[in-house]
Amino acid sequence: MKLFRSLTLLLFLMLTTQCFSNVSLPSIFSDNMVLQRNADVKIWGWAKPGEEIKIKVSWDEKELTTKPLKTSYWEIILSTPDIRGAQEITISGYNEVKLKNVLLGEVWLVSGQSNMEWSANSGIDNAEEEIANARNNQIRFYTVANKTAECPQQDLDGNWEASTPQTMKYFSAIAYFFGRKMNEELNVPIGLINSTWGGTPAEVWMPEEIIKNNETLSKAAKLIPDVEWGPRKPASIYNAMIAPIIPFKIKGILWYQGESNTDNADYYETIFSSLINSWREKWNEDLPFYYAQIAPYDYGEGFSGVKVRDAQRRVLKLPNTGMVMTSDIGNIKNIHPSNKIDVGLRFANLALTESYGKKLHPYAPLFERAEADGKNLKIYFKYNERLYLDKQNTNSQFEIAGTDRKFYPAKVSIKNDVVVLRSSKVKKPMYVRYSWGNTSTSNIFNHVGLPASSFTTEY
Structure with a gap:
C-alpha cells in the first residue's frame, strides 16, 4: 500500500511538472482577444521554474523577460497604446505561444x-434581423462556461470569437447591444466577457470570506431556498467563473441580477453592496459598476420585488455606480422581458457618459428628498428636467403617511418639476412611497423619456 501511494505521488508530480514545463496561458489569453487599450x-501563465520567459508584442520593439516562481506561475505587465488593427503577442x-488577431480596445x-x-436565440424583439446583421469583427465575445468550484480556480473554459450571426445569437443580447453602441460611438474594438448563470442569487457570486465573516450576510444566505436549476452555495460560482478572470484588465462591469434574491429582499442592499466592494477589492481597482434595476414582475403577495428594486436604488450611494431603468420596458407576466435592445443601449449611454465623458443624458429621475409644506408633501427628484406623468397612465402611484x-393614496400634481402630494386622510405627512x-x-418620466425609480422613505 505504501509503495502504491509513493508511485501515485511520483506520477502526480511528474504529470504536474510536465503540465507546466512548457509555457502555458489561461484561456482568456488567446487568439482574437481584446486587451484594454x-x-x-x-499577462500571466505557467512555465518551468527558472525558465526565462520572453514576451514580444507587435506594437513595441522592446522585448520583455521574466521568470516563473517556484510554483511555476509568472506574470508581466504590458503597456497597451491606442492603435487599430490586428496585433500579435509572442511568448x-x-x-513558443503566439497570440494572433489581438485587438486593443475597451473591455467590459x-x-x-x-x-x-438571455440571448437572441432565446427570444428577443426583432431577433431575426438583429442576428442577421450581427457581423462585426470589432466586437469580440468571450463566454465563460457554467461551472462551480469549492475554492478559487486558476483557469476558465472559454475562447474569444468575433461577433457573427452564429456567435451573437448565443451570446448575451444585452451585452451585444451594449457593445455595438459602444463600438459605434467610440470607434474602437469592444471586448465583452460574459460570465452569467440564470436563476442565481448574488451570494454565489461573492468570495466565501465576505459572507462567512459577516453575520448579516450569513443570515441572509440561509434564507435562499434550494432549487434544481442552479447552485445556491455561497461563492461556488465566484470561485469558478469570476476568480479566474481576476486580474484581467477590464474597463468596468455590467450587472443584471436580483430576481433570485426576492427571498431575502430585506438584506439585498447589504448583499449587493458587499458584492460590488468585494469585486473591486479583488481587482484592486475602483471599477465602474453599472447595473440594471430589475423590472416589475408578479412575485406573488408582499413586496419582495419592489424591495429589491429599492435596495438597488439605495446602492447608488456607492461611488462609481450607475443604474439603468427597466420598469417601462418590462413585462409583469414574464420575468424575461423581450426588449433587450433598450437595456443594452441604456447601459451604453450610461457608460459613455460616466466612463468616457460623452453627454448622452442617460439618467432617470431619482428621488432626492421630501419636504413637508403644511398638508402637502413636496418631492424633489434628481434628473427631473421637464418631469411629466404618462398620459396613458395618469393615476397617482404615490402614497403618503403620517407618524x-x-x-x-395621494393626489399628485407637478409644478416646476417638483411633485406635490396631498391626502385628506393625512394631516401631517411624513413618509412617502412611490x-x-x-x-x-412607473408613470413619471423626465425629458429623455426615462421612468422614475420606485422608492420609499419609510426605512
Whole structure:
C-alpha cells in the first residue's frame, strides 16, 4: 500500500511538472482577444521554474523577460497604446505561444443571472434581423462556461470569437447591444466577457470570506431556498467563473441580477453592496459598476420585488455606480422581458457618459428628498428636467403617511418639476412611497423619456 501511494505521488508530480514545463496561458489569453487599450495590462501563465520567459508584442520593439516562481506561475505587465488593427503577442520559453488577431480596445465584464444571460436565440424583439446583421469583427465575445468550484480556480473554459450571426445569437443580447453602441460611438474594438448563470442569487457570486465573516450576510444566505436549476452555495460560482478572470484588465462591469434574491429582499442592499466592494477589492481597482434595476414582475403577495428594486436604488450611494431603468420596458407576466435592445443601449449611454465623458443624458429621475409644506408633501427628484406623468397612465402611484406610518393614496400634481402630494386622510405627512408594488410600473418620466425609480422613505 505504501509503495502504491509513493508511485501515485511520483506520477502526480511528474504529470504536474510536465503540465507546466512548457509555457502555458489561461484561456482568456488567446487568439482574437481584446486587451484594454491605454493601460498597464497584466499577462500571466505557467512555465518551468527558472525558465526565462520572453514576451514580444507587435506594437513595441522592446522585448520583455521574466521568470516563473517556484510554483511555476509568472506574470508581466504590458503597456497597451491606442492603435487599430490586428496585433500579435509572442511568448517564448522552452516552447513558443503566439497570440494572433489581438485587438486593443475597451473591455467590459458582464455578469448576473438570466436576463443578462438571455440571448437572441432565446427570444428577443426583432431577433431575426438583429442576428442577421450581427457581423462585426470589432466586437469580440468571450463566454465563460457554467461551472462551480469549492475554492478559487486558476483557469476558465472559454475562447474569444468575433461577433457573427452564429456567435451573437448565443451570446448575451444585452451585452451585444451594449457593445455595438459602444463600438459605434467610440470607434474602437469592444471586448465583452460574459460570465452569467440564470436563476442565481448574488451570494454565489461573492468570495466565501465576505459572507462567512459577516453575520448579516450569513443570515441572509440561509434564507435562499434550494432549487434544481442552479447552485445556491455561497461563492461556488465566484470561485469558478469570476476568480479566474481576476486580474484581467477590464474597463468596468455590467450587472443584471436580483430576481433570485426576492427571498431575502430585506438584506439585498447589504448583499449587493458587499458584492460590488468585494469585486473591486479583488481587482484592486475602483471599477465602474453599472447595473440594471430589475423590472416589475408578479412575485406573488408582499413586496419582495419592489424591495429589491429599492435596495438597488439605495446602492447608488456607492461611488462609481450607475443604474439603468427597466420598469417601462418590462413585462409583469414574464420575468424575461423581450426588449433587450433598450437595456443594452441604456447601459451604453450610461457608460459613455460616466466612463468616457460623452453627454448622452442617460439618467432617470431619482428621488432626492421630501419636504413637508403644511398638508402637502413636496418631492424633489434628481434628473427631473421637464418631469411629466404618462398620459396613458395618469393615476397617482404615490402614497403618503403620517407618524402612524399608515399609507394612503395621494393626489399628485407637478409644478416646476417638483411633485406635490396631498391626502385628506393625512394631516401631517411624513413618509412617502412611490410605485410601491411588485408589479407597479412607473408613470413619471423626465425629458429623455426615462421612468422614475420606485422608492420609499419609510426605512
